Structures are given as structure tokens and as C-alpha cells.
Amino acid sequence: MKEKVKVRDRILNVATDLFYHQGFNQTGINQIIAEANIAIGSLYNHFPSKNDLLLAYLRKQEEEWFEGLEKFTQGSSHPREKILKFIDYRIAQQQPDFYGCPFIKIIAEIGTQDQQVQQLVEGHKSRQRMLLQGLFQQLDYDGPIDKKLLADNFFLMVEGATVNATISRNIKPLEGVKKFIKKMIS
Amino acid sequence: MKEKVKVRDRILNVATDLFYHQGFNQTGINQIIAEANIAIGSLYNHFPSKNDLLLAYLRKQEEEWFEGLEKFTQGSSHPREKILKFIDYRIAQQQPDFYGCPFIKIIAEIGTQDQQVQQLVEGHKSRQRMLLQGLFQQLDYDGPIDKKLLADNFFLMVEGATVNATISRNIKPLEGVKKFIKKMIS
DNA sequence: TAAAAAATAGATAGATCTATCTATTTTTTA
DNA sequence: TAAAAAATAGATAGATCTATCTATTTTTTA
Secondary structure, eight states: OOOOOOHHHHHHHHHHHHHHHHOSTTOOHHHHHHHHTOOHHHHHHHOSSHHHHHHHHHHHHHHHHHHHHHHHHTTOOSHHHHHHHHHHHHHHHTTTTOOOOHHHHHHHHHTTOSHHHHHHHHHHHHHHHHHHHHHHHHSOOOSSSOHHHHHHHHHHHHHHHHHHHHHHTOSHHHHHHHHHHHHHHO | OOOOOOHHHHHHHHHHHHHHHHOSTTOOHHHHHHHHTOOHHHHHHHOSSHHHHHHHHHHHHHHHHHHHHHHHHTTOOSHHHHHHHHHHHHHHHTTTTOOOOHHHHHHHHHTTOSHHHHHHHHHHHHHHHHHHHHHHHHSOOOSSSOHHHHHHHHHHHHHHHHHHHHHHTOSHHHHHHHHHHHHHHO
């Protein structure tokens, strides 16, 4: 028996795929309705404007990001292990084609003018950073670097590696970060 | 006496400003010719298509990036000093409004489909990385991390901090990288 | 099962986009 | 200074964009 996907979800699923892989400005309403197989009236009934659809897309990404991490790290208990799972998760997200981080991409595309978008993205990145700060605080590490500083800069390394994996179409930057942090916290 | 800026340069200067600050897809040919005060025929005479203008923009950015670094670091001789100048340069580039890195932005906007763009951007990032690898090799540092690994990950930190400075509209991520690397190579 | 709500196809408005073309004027070169 | 090259204003083509509207059909709710 057919599992019916609701119209709103069909729209949002297609928009998610296209905004992420093809870019927000390079995705037109007409392509979305064609691929989702819905009427244009339905789209504007659920999302009053393309910008509302963008916000729904970002909220969905935010929710799924933390759900995905939760699932990915279940079974790990030691903070060191969880930190390594974090980088593994972000590597896994980039497989196989290095499309980058959806939050970074939208800011690069449309800037920070739209306050709702800016706050969603800033909030998302801030939550990742906080999560890592918590994990690093729990470590029994006594290297030369303050734990919070190490956590913040580890986060930035992962961010930079994600961007440069896309640019070079290569996993190496991300693998290099993993190697680095392993040495630092071993 | 009036210094005449050539038509081609007026086009490229305006395109540079708009592509960088407003985005490539959000900048139309008509806005460029209006702000540059030139005829549309002249634009297409110098640049056969908008994509050719994009390539010229990226080549200009590439050239000016290394010229700018050269100027910024002149007077510094010790590798440690040069490394700190590198991060200072990338901080200075982000002042005062955190518009990010033009190379990262264009890839986030249009992806890696266009081979000329992809190669230009990958080449640029690779040259930055090589430059840093050279500086770190010259350091007399014997921390726990291999010099090349440290150089690569320092580069990635700066990249991530640039992106996150835009997102949070704050210099802190970049200052944090500086603090981190200072401790690592002191 | 009747009424209300949701979804549909498809036309349409009006703005905007890249690129080409024409006819004229200005600037540069030989 | 004459010929060639470059630049100009502005119309135009044809595609594409977001969003609205109408009239009809399908689905859901009471």
C-alpha cells in the first residue's frame, strides 16, 4: 500500500534537495513544483513566499542536524570518543560529493541582511560550538591550550575543512583535522 | 587634471565591488553598466559574457590577494612573525563588515560545476596553504604536532573563522585563532 | 453524505535577466 | 587630418522569475 507523503512535505523535501545541491538563487519556484508534482497554488498556500520556504528549509536542516548527531553518537559515552564521533559525523555528511554546509552556503549566497536567516544560522553554529565546549570541558586534558580555546578552534578547523573539501573536492582537509585533534587530545 | 580610468577597468572595478558585496547571482548586468557609467555594448565588447566577467574578477582577486600580503608582511623576517602577520592580514581583510572570502563565496554560490572557476579557487587556496607550510617548516618548533599538519590546520582554522565571523558578524572567531596559534608556536 | 477545505491545471501579470543589434558620436591611431 | 576603432544610447529579443487569480476537481471533516 502506498504511503502518502503530504503535499507540504513533498514541497519541502524537493526544496531542500534543490536549495542545498543547486543553490537557493539558482532554484526557481517552477522547478520545485515540477519536481514535487504539485500545483503552484498549493505551494503558495503552504508557503506565502519563496523566503518562507527558505526559512522552513533552514529550520528543517537545524532539526535534522542535531537528530542526526544524536543517532550517530549513541553508544559513545567518553567525551574523547564523542569528540571523534563529532568529526566523523561531519565527514559522513560530506560524503560522497562534498556539497558543504547548508548554513554556510546560504549566508555566502544571500548575506546576513535577512535577520531571520542570520539568526537561524548564527544560532545553529553557536549550538555546535557550545556542544563541543561541553565535551572538551569534560576531558582530562592538560596540554598547553585552554580547553575552551581548543574546543572553539577545533570547531573552526572543521568548518574550514568542510569548505575546503568542497573547493578541492577531496576528503583530505577533513581527515587532516581528525588526525590533528586525535594527537591533541590523546 | 582628471585621471581617466579606462572603460574596461571601470567595468571590472564595479563588478568586483558588486560580486563581492552583493553576490554574483544577485548582481545584474544592468546594475553594473549603470554604476560603471558605461554602455552595455562596451561591457560585452570587453567581456563576451557575464561568466567571462566573473573569471576576470576572480583573477583580479587572486593577484591582489598576494600583492596585498606582500605589502602587509614587508619588514617581517622571522617565520613566526610572518605567521602572525598572515592572520593579521586575513583579519584586516574582514574589517569592518565581515564580507568573507570571495573565493569561498563564489563556490558556495555557484558550486564547482564550472571547471575554470573551480580550478582558480582551488589553486588560490592551495597557494595559501603552501605558503604557510613553508613558513611553519622554517620554525624551530618541537611541539607534539608535525609542522605540516599544524600548518594545514592553522590554515583551516583561519578559513573557518572567516566564515564564522561573517555568520556572527563578529571578529572573535578570528581573534581566537590568533590566540591559539600564538600559544602553539610561542 | 453534505459542506468545507485542499489541491489541481493553467493562464496571466509584471518585473527582471542576459545578450544582441542599430545608428550615431567620440576617441585613437596611422 | 583621414581612417579605424571604441564607446555611446537605447530598442529589442526571448527567456525566466515570483506571485496571483480563476474555475474545476478531489479529499477531508462534521
